[in-house]
Amino acid sequence: MKNEARWQQSSLLGELDVARLRRDFPILERSVHDLPLVYLDNAATSQKPRSVIECEAQYYAGFNANVHRGAHRLSEEATAAFEAARDTVRDFIHARQREEIVFVRGATEAINLVATSYGQRLAPGDEILVTEMEHHSNIVPWQLLCQRSGAVLRVAPIDDYGQVMLSTYERLLGPRTRIVAFTHLSNALGTINPVRQMTELAHAHGAVVLVDGAQAVPHLHVDVQALDCDFYVFSGHKLYGPTGIGVLYGKAVLLAAMPPYQGGGDMIRQVSFAGTSYNELPYKFEAGTPHVAGAIALAAAIDYLGRVGVDAVAAHERALLDYATERARATPGLRIVGTARQKACILSFVLEGIHAHDVGTILDSEGIAVRSGHHCAMPTMERFGVPATVRASFALYNTHDDVDALFAGLNKVRQVFR
Amino acid sequence: MSALRDLYQEVIVDHGRRPRNFGRMAQATRRAEGYNPLCGDRLTLYLRLADDVIVEASFEGAGCAISTASASLMTEALKGMTAAQAEILFTNFHAMLTGNGTAPVPLGKLETLAGVREFPARVKCATLAWHTLHAALHGADEPVSTE
Numbered sequence: 225m226k227n228e229a230r231w232q233q234s235s236l237l238g239e240l241d242v243a244r245l246r247r248d249f250p251i252l253e254r255s256v257h258d259l260p261l262v263y264l265d266n267a268a269t270s271q272k273p274r275s276v277i278e279c280e281a282q283y284y285a286g287f288n289a290n291v292h293r294g295a296h297r298l299s300e301e302a303t304a305a306f307e308a309a310r311d312t313v314r315d316f317i318h319a320r321q322r323e324e325i326v327f328v329r330g331a332t333e334a335i336n337l338v339a340t341s342y343g344q345r346l347a348p349g350d351e352i353l354v355t356e357m358e359h360h361s362n363i364v365p366w367q368l369l370c371q372r373s374g375a376v377l378r379v380a381p382i383d384d385y386g387q388v389m390l391s392t393y394e395r396l397l398g399p400r401t402r403i404v405a406f407t408h409l410s411n412a413l414g415t416i417n418p419v420r421q422m423t424e425l426a427h428a429h430g431a432v433v434l435v436d437g438a439q440a441v442p443h444l445h446v447d448v449q450a451l452d453c454d455f456y457v458f459s460g461h462k463l464y465g466p467t468g469i470g471v472l473y474g475k476a477v478l479l480a481a482m483p484p485y486q487g488g489g490d491m492i493r494q495v496s497f498a499g500t501s502y503n504e505l506p507y508k509f510e511a512g513t514p515h516v517a518g519a520i521a522l523a524a525a526i527d528y529l530g531r532v533g534v535d536a537v538a539a540h541e542r543a544l545l546d547y548a549t550e551r552a553r554a555t556p557g558l559r560i561v562g563t564a565r566q567k568a569c570i571l572s573f574v575l576e577g578i579h580a581h582d583v584g585t586i587l588d589s590e591g592i593a594v595r596s597g598h599h600c601a602m603p604t605m606e607r608f609g610v611p612a613t614v615r616a617s618f619a620l621y622n623t624h625d626d627v628d629a630l631f632a633g634l635n636k637v638r639q640v641f642r
Numbered sequence: 643m644s645a646l647r648d649l650y651q652e653v654i655v656d657h658g659r660r661p662r663n664f665g666r667m668a669q670a671t672r673r674a675e676g677y678n679p680l681c682g683d684r685l686t687l688y689l690r691l692a693d694d695v696i697v698e699a700s701f702e703g704a705g706c707a708i709s710t711a712s713a714s715l716m717t718e719a720l721k722g723m724t725a726a727q728a729e730i731l732f733t734n735f736h737a738m739l740t741g742n743g744t745a746p747v748p749l750g751k752l753e754t755l756a757g758v759r760e761f762p763a764r765v766k767c768a769t770l771a772w773h774t775l776h777a778a779l780h781g782a783d784e785p786v787s788t789e
């Protein structure tokens with residue numbers, strides 16, 4: 225009864241015709257161990273709608289060519305589609321100019337690009353500030369930069385709910401702080417950080433801000449100008465798009481002053497052995513043949529999400545998270561890890577006396593895909609005193625039935641470990 | 643479904659929950675640390691060897707039911723074995739889990755872990771203690787500090 229009422233409430237709130245949307249995702253028709261797939265590992269990677277899969281195939285079947293090279297028809301078509309994808313991304317995150325959109329392999333490469341290129345101006349004693357809830361990809365590139373430059377990495381702690389302690393964060397900002405890097409939405413806890421406020425504080429101390437948007441873009445409306453961050457990074461594959469493509473957004477003034485990251489074709493204006501001059505933005509940072517198919521299909525993914533509506537998706541996922549959280553709270557021996565006031569789409573938890581890995585295996589035998597492990601966020605796990613958690617993460621195609629399946633699966637776990 | 647029942651047999655759930663030979667060993671002559679970076683499982687293995695015979699084995703650490711049960715069953719099986727016999731046991735145990743051994747060798751109680759074979763992602767859990775054993779046996783031939 226109660227569940228039914230929630231269904232109605234959520235469909236009113238979200239106004240998503242999820243049953244229809246699910247048909248856009250071919251993989252959701254498959255079964256796992258002869259059971260229907262319940263895919264709750266969206267924070268690792270999301271599934272792809274048919275329009276994205278077909279878009280990539282159409283490029284290879286219809287106008288595959290290298291971009292920015294060659295005066296032939298196919299190359300013109302490929303270049304036009306590739307550059308149109310850049311415009312789509314610009315619109316999607318509300319960047320001021322298309323030159324501020326650099327295609328990279330993913331969030332990880334984007335952070336490494338900034339750490340390597342922007343990082344060249346750091347000197348011994350300079351400081352980089354991250355938070356205790358970062359993905360390893362937003363920790364290790366900064367550690368490497370510290371090793372190269374003699375800069376010092378500082379860490380803003382999080383509280384028991386999984387929220388950055390803003391007063392300590394502010395105290396850690398100082399005259400030597402050069403770079404502040406933090407996630408928009410935590411992949412391990414589901415916390416949404418107050419990006420605008422944290423950015424303002426960092427700017428007041430003269431630091432530049434990199435925001436890791438890998439988890440945020442599929443779930444939240446992102447406006448980089450309103451956030452005022454200096455860099456914003458994300459991956460295509462968590463956004464219903466392909467793997468191997470991602471985006472670095474950087475303010476043009478910063479990107480223009482930064483040295484290239486990699487050398488090669490496309491990133492140059494003129495090459496001679498006496499010296500080489502670099503191409504204009506964004507090509508200065510796009511050495512070599514880019515992932516053309518990936519960029520075009522990423523744009524198809526963004527178009528898809530746009531047609532469904534980010535706000536409607538967010539409301540739908542919010543209803544799912546609320547429902548799942550309520551059920552989790554009613555489950556004896558379950559502890560939710562990450563209970564921030566501002567949260568989205570991620571339920572991370574541990575079961576008393578049962579390791580996350582065992583939970584993952586038993587849920588899998590029920591056709592349910594969750595992530596069990598440290599989520600590439602070992603310092604975060606340590607903060608909460610757990611080696612690993614079970615993480616269910618939601619996407620636009622998930623339903624209340626999926627949540628019910630998850631909790632039925634957890635009952636099964638209990639039976640095995642009775 | 644029955645694969646799952648094979649994996650989480652009573653013996654395994656029991657050893658996972660109440661591991662035998664669990665705890666630090668003050669008189670250990672060998673010690674090694676094992677770590678599975680994939681899931682964060684850690685364990686420390688303690689051995690006491692006398693004349694090349696393992697007279698005592700214990701471990702401590704945190705892990706899933708499979709890695710804990712495997713460590714527990716291993717420490718039981720090791721007692722009284724020579725280092726060479728222990729290495730052969732590891733080889734046979736590994737062959738049982740990966741299914742690419744020649745004729746299966748009877749492994750007694752360790753055979754309760756054979757179900758892991760159906761779960762390739764879990765083989766690393768079941769072999770963590772054993773890799774640690776290998777390190778302990780091949781480690782520097784000096785007594786570990788007892789502080």
Ligand SMILES: Cc1ncc(COP(=O)(O)O)c(C=O)c1O
Binds near residue numbers: 331359
């Ligand atoms: C918060 C966060 N940042 C960065 C990444 C890295 O993304 P990718 O592996 O696609 O580069 C991930 C993906 O797991 C993530 O969740």
